[in-house]
């Protein structure tokens with residue numbers, strides 16, 4: 001079991017960065033401050049958690065949490081088959097945190113996805129542009145204040161008429 | 171040539187119906203398969219359903235060589251300009267089948283990024299319901315379309331065709 | 334001798350747009366490639382052409398409703414998605430499903446795996462110009478579709494699981510039908526291998542193409558057959574067993590070179606292992622219910638009870654009504670499962686309401702595809718379909 005040791009290590013090394021450690025359904029969750037995510041991630045990576053399974057984000061608008069946004073890292077150790085969840089909190093007025101692309105290449109596309117859907121930017125990312133939505137899309141659809149039906153993006157295309165002679169058809 | 175030979179060798183018809191008869195039995199589909207319906211469309215092509223029986227097996231992936239656009243799958247806001255472009259590149263006369271709930275109405279995806287039915291922006295001739303439609307359903311749609319092709323009028327081509 | 338034939342040909346750098354509507358892009362992928370002659374200098378994939386807001390939708394549909402949406406995510410093996418989502422929701426709610434449920438889920442997942450791999454191998458062959466393998470394979474896939482239809486009622490969008498169990502039990506004599514298909518899998522797999530394995534063209538076009546090293550595989554987050562073809566001994570079914578996979582005896586297929594050919598071999602072998610698992614599941618199939626105890630308040634009643642008895646109807650209302658319904662505790666759960674493509678994970682955050690607060694899918698396709706720019710570099714243009722085909726990108730899952 002690697003995990004308990006590393007968690008104590010994190011708590012010792014970065015006491016002010018670790019906001020809380022919780023458990024739910026057998027999963028360990030570590031809550032940290034967003035701007036220090038690289039230090040913590042690096043410590044995990046160097047201690048056996050070699051695989052970044054997933055990065056995602058949560059908009060805590062109505063859920064409540066330390067800050068408005070949480071970027072969630074799911075790490076896995078191929079050695080001991082343990083998993084851990086790291087939640088890095090970023091504030092609403094400055095949604096920015098360092099990019100993990102330098103540690104794992106897989107962060108590249110996933111951070112772009114978070115940037116696109118949540119509007120959280122990543123410092124040091126090589127190519128931070130929209131990935132899912134068109135480049136001219138406005139807003140960030142997975143934020144809780146974005147309506148599910150969108151803001152008329154889906155109705156905004158030219159209508160093509162039947163037939164060759166389009167003027168006559170109208 | 172004997173008069174009897176003339177009787178058994180010459181057929182009178184209108185040019186319109188002769189041409190429509192030819193078109194009807196040689197529709198060249200361009201499958202615009204994006205999602206799960208695209209997989210079912212593969213099943214339509216494969217051995218069991220085999221739309222070659224209806225003369226529509228000449229799949230062309232170039233819009234310029236085909237006259238039937240089969241929209242199979244959900245169309246996102248990023249994809250819609252592509253679909254419009256492809257529709258416009260097809261030569262007349264052309265027909266469109268909207269295969270599946272998504273292409274017809276948006277289906278279960280009532281979200282910001284899915285077009286709620288391609289018929290909002292391009293003309294659709296036949297809708298095949300289902301999520302996904304069974305291959306037999308697609309064949310049924312094709313037969314419906316063939317009936318439609320049969321009734322085409324040349325005079326309509328310059329204006330609102332097939333209304 | 335033709336004049337100038339001894340001199341190297343002048344080529345200009347050219348930018349080629351590949352897709353999104355191109356047969357070998359599997360629907361909706363687009364790649365912008367910079368070419369020097371026929372060599373690809375740089376390939377930049379552009380994705381998102383099938384982005385349909387799955388995760389937004391998840392915040393508006395309740396736990397059982399969302400299962401229908403998960404089908405439409407990975408349409409080559411929808412049952413695996415159903416199972417992965419149900420497992421996550423069950424973990425969140427702390428439910429324990431019956432042994433029979435788990436065995437049926439395993440059986441269905443493995444059948445899906447066969448259906449996925451056979452189509453993938455077939456499509457890869459089509460992209461490289463060999464149609465026969467596809468047609469043979471699709472015949473088998475149709476047979477598996479028939480099995481799904483017998484058990485679930487539909488061919489593709491199955492929605493077979495519910496939170497806490499299954500929609501219905503498998504019918505009588507289902508095992509006989511399955512065994513008939515399983516026997517056929519071996520025959521078809523052998524046929525395909527006879528056609529392809531020693532085929533000179535096939536070997537030339539797949540060997541040493543798109544090699545992935547072990548380090549890259551980890552750094553890019555690859556999983557499933559892609560990672561195993563690069564020599565990573567990692568299969569969630571073995572290392573972190575779920576749904577009682579630990580009770581089955583099977584081997585993990587691993588290859589060492591990490592090229593397109595090896596990924597093909599791994600898939601073929603996994604099919605055989607899946608057959609083995611299916612047979613064991615049928616042999617050892619325990620008796621019992623396929624739904625958790627209704628008193629817990631988490632299970633939908635069987636449909637015939639709903640339609641034929643007033644109690645069933647009332648109970649159904651209780652579960653599905655807006656202000657009642659099943660409510661998990663506040664919390665979050667992540668469950669990783671081994672889908673045919675790799676680690677398929679669902680991450681659900683609950684705020685205690687009847688709809689999830691956030692549903693995230695960890696799509697194996699996204700990670701597996703993200704290594705593509707690195708793989709295509711320096712290869713010929715004609716290798717692009719081979720590499721895409723071997724990554725088995727499924728657009729619905731990639732873009733969600």
Ligand code: SF4
Nearest residue numbers: 206270271272301302
């Ligand atoms: S109609 Fe159903 S099966 Fe077809 S693309 Fe839409 S969701 Fe998929």
